[in-house]
Every structure is written in structure tokens, then in C-alpha cells.
Amino acid sequence: MRWARARGCNEYDLWGVPDSEEDALEANFTDRSDGLWGVYRFKRGFGGELRRSAGPWDRVYLPGMYRLYSMLVRYMGEREPGH
16 A cells, blocks of 8 residues: 555556445444455445445456456355355
């Protein structure tokens, strides 16, 4: 962040918090620790603002490898507790 700041960046997207409205985030951040709640608690300490966006897109150069990667991500997600 210091490197970016030294080169003129005045914003940094820390990306990713629980998918809830801001009032729900504020009401629950001290009680929840699952998912991205710890991340939200950490980022909240920087005093930033919540911004919604369409999210990232993947540019696929090797479709076969990407399908394999997607299947692996899905498989690993199903193995996590609570899924």
C-alpha cells in the first residue's frame, strides 16, 4: 500500500466482505466469525466505505484448464463445513 501511495494512488480496493447490507454488517460484525466476518472486522478498522460492484470476471485463455479449475473450486467448496 505504501508503494502504491508513493506512486499517486489515493484509493485501494481491499475487496470482499460478507454479502449483507451495511446495517446488517454493522449489527453483526462483533458477534460473527464465520465466512468473511473477520475480514470485515479487519477492514472496518481502516475507516473505508462499502462499495458494491459487479465483481471480477475471468479471462479464459485455456478453456479445458479453466473447466478443470472450476470443477476443483466447486469440489473444494462442497467440502467446507456448512456447505
